Amino acid sequence: MSSPGPEGKFKREGFVISSSGPLTKYYDVEQRKLGQGTYGSVSKAVNKSTGALRAVKQISKSQVKNIERFRQEIAIMKQLDHPNIIKLFETFEDHKNIYLVLELCTGGELFDRIIEEGYFTEKNAAVLMKQILAAVYYLHSHKIVHRDLKPENFLFLNKTPDSPLKIIDFGLAARFESGQVMTTKAGTPYYVAPQVLQGKYDYACDTWSAGVIMYILLCGYPPFHGDTDAEILQKVKAGKFKFNEADWKNVSGEAKDLIRKLLTFNPKDRYTAEQALNHPWVQHLAQASDAPISRSIVDNFRAFRAQSQLKKAALTVIAQQMSENEISTLKKIFMALDKNGDGSLTVQEIREGLTKAGLKDIPPDLEQLMKEVDSDGSGVIDYTEFLAATLDKKLYIQEDVCWAAFRVFDIDGNGKITAEELQHVLGMDSVKGAFDNTAIANIRDMIREVDRDGDGEIDFDEFMKMMRDRK
Ligand code: PIT
Numbered sequence: 438m439s440s441p442g443p444e445g446k447f448k449r450e451g452f453v454i455s456s457s458g459p460l461t462k463y464y465d466v467e468q469r470k471l472g473q474g475t476y477g478s479v480s481k482a483v484n485k486s487t488g489a490l491r492a493v494k495q496i497s498k499s500q501v502k503n504i505e506r507f508r509q510e511i512a513i514m515k516q517l518d519h520p521n522i523i524k525l526f527e528t529f530e531d532h533k534n535i536y537l538v539l540e541l542c543t544g545g546e547l548f549d550r551i552i553e554e555g556y557f558t559e560k561n562a563a564v565l566m567k568q569i570l571a572a573v574y575y576l577h578s579h580k581i582v583h584r585d586l587k588p589e590n591f592l593f594l595n596k597t598p599d600s601p602l603k604i605i606d607f608g609l610a611a612r613f614e615s616g617q618v619m620t621t622k623a624g625t626p627y628y629v630a631p632q633v634l635q636g637k638y639d640y641a642c643d644t645w646s647a648g649v650i651m652y653i654l655l656c657g658y659p660p661f662h663g664d665t666d667a668e669i670l671q672k673v674k675a676g677k678f679k680f681n682e683a684d685w686k687n688v689s690g691e692a693k694d695l696i697r698k699l700l701t702f703n704p705k706d707r708y709t710a711e712q713a714l715n716h717p718w719v720q721h722l723a724q725a726s727d728a729p730i731s732r733s734i735v736d737n738f739r740a741f742r743a744q745s746q747l748k749k750a751a752l753t754v755i756a757q758q759m760s761e762n763e764i765s766t767l768k769k770i771f772m773a774l775d776k777n778g779d780g781s782l783t784v785q786e787i788r789e790g791l792t793k794a795g796l797k798d799i800p801p802d803l804e805q806l807m808k809e810v811d812s813d814g815s816g817v818i819d820y821t822e823f824l825a826a827t828l829d830k831k832l833y834i835q836e837d838v839c840w841a842a843f844r845v846f847d848i849d850g851n852g853k854i855t856a857e858e859l860q861h862v863l864g865m866d867s868v869k870g871a872f873d874n875t876a877i878a879n880i881r882d883m884i885r886e887v888d889r890d891g892d893g894e895i896d897f898d899e900f901m902k903m904m905r906d907r908k
């Protein structure tokens with residue numbers, strides 16, 4: 438996903454701006470804190486030019502014990518692109534602090550909803566578990582382990598009853614290799630896997646935590662509990678839990694079956710996130726709605742293909758910055774198409790979606806179309822790639838929306854996009870060597886397509902014109 442792809446492909450990571458200027462130049466930050474957690478303090482903020490609402494997490498550099506760890510957290514978050522994982526939009530750094538500009542979630546923690554509700558109906562629990570497992574499946578497919586999954590680290594996007602759920606806090610997350618054993622003790626007593634306590638574990642520690650969360654959702658208390666941390670950890674190490682008849686008599690056998698499969702002691706036998714997503718309990722109770730997918734999706738793919746390279750990149754930036762309300766229909770379609778819930782679409786999934794929608798003539802060039810929508814060359818269509826290719830023009834030709842995208846490319850903020858800036862943002866400068874010459878020629882071509890006054894750079898007028906034009 439992150440290596441330089443074939444010609445014309447770009448890396449979305451580069452679209453997360455990192456500025457060393459003052460945050461307050463671009464954002465009005467509210468004094469009142471949204472939350473204060475292990476992760477630092479978080480405030481609501483408004484983007485001064487677009488009005489977009491964001492959450493800003495502030496971390497004092499002097500208080501971060503391990504700054505490298507923290508930079509790793511940012512690098513991981515930049516790479517992630519999934520509807521159930523909090524989005525990182527940009528970062529700022531001044532002499533005292535680092536700031537993460539994040540998607541704004543106003544629905545509160547899953548933890549607080551559990552406290553309020555006591556426990557959930559199986560249907561509601563399944564809808565939540567499906568999102569948790571989808572995010573975990575996505576992380577594990579991208580070789581990332583979260584290591585601190587707990588209800589405090591899931592936020593609801595908004596206050597509606599069917600609000601989506603988002604994982605936050607990648608402070609303990611790490612990359613892993615297949616077969617790699619980790620030894621760092623990390624996690625929270627109730628949710629930590631026994632192997633983490635033994636000091637030898639792998640990514641399966643996340644599915645254990647998911648099992649603990651599922652247990653709590655259905656009865657309101659954790660499977661391993663005690664009056665002190667030591668007592669809890671003792672129970673976790675033993676790994677034995679029960680379904681107390683009084684509290685569990687109204688819960689289905691399928692739910693208990695899935696919990697047993699997630700809370701399986703031996704990580705080799707434990708269910709993976711993918712298996713859990715396919716478990717009948719999730720499949721039956723958390724049916725994806727059949728979002729109306731239409732012919733127009735394919736038409737949009739086709740139109741997207743015809744756009745210039747730079748416009749495709751700009752549309753990807755815009756798709757990335759859009760709020761959930763603006764893209765809710767597209768998101769529903771994406772989720773409905775994504776049958777296995779891994780957060781990306783294969784040709785097969787799109788073909789099935791179209792067939793199911795009763796589309797008789799599937800375009801013969803569907804495969805080729807998909808290749809062109811796959812802007813990072815990963816072989817599948819990621820969430821943001823899908824949005825970029827299906828965005829409504831009425832949405833994306835608004836000047837403030839385009840200005841926010843322009844700013845991403847105009848790194849030094851002088852009002853013009855240079856070849857060097859473009860190369861940097863598109864992530865084409867990260868590998869030196871063979872790739873370079875073609876990449877630079879490519880970049881110059883991209884600029885020439887749009888550069889009306891021929892000065893070798895792109896100003897905002899030229900940029901706006903490109904966005905409005907058919908091509
Ligand atoms: C919000 C609202 C809120 C808290 C947060 C975001 C926190 C997000 C966050 C994300 C991370 C992280 C720590 C905290 O490491 O009340 O929109 O990736």
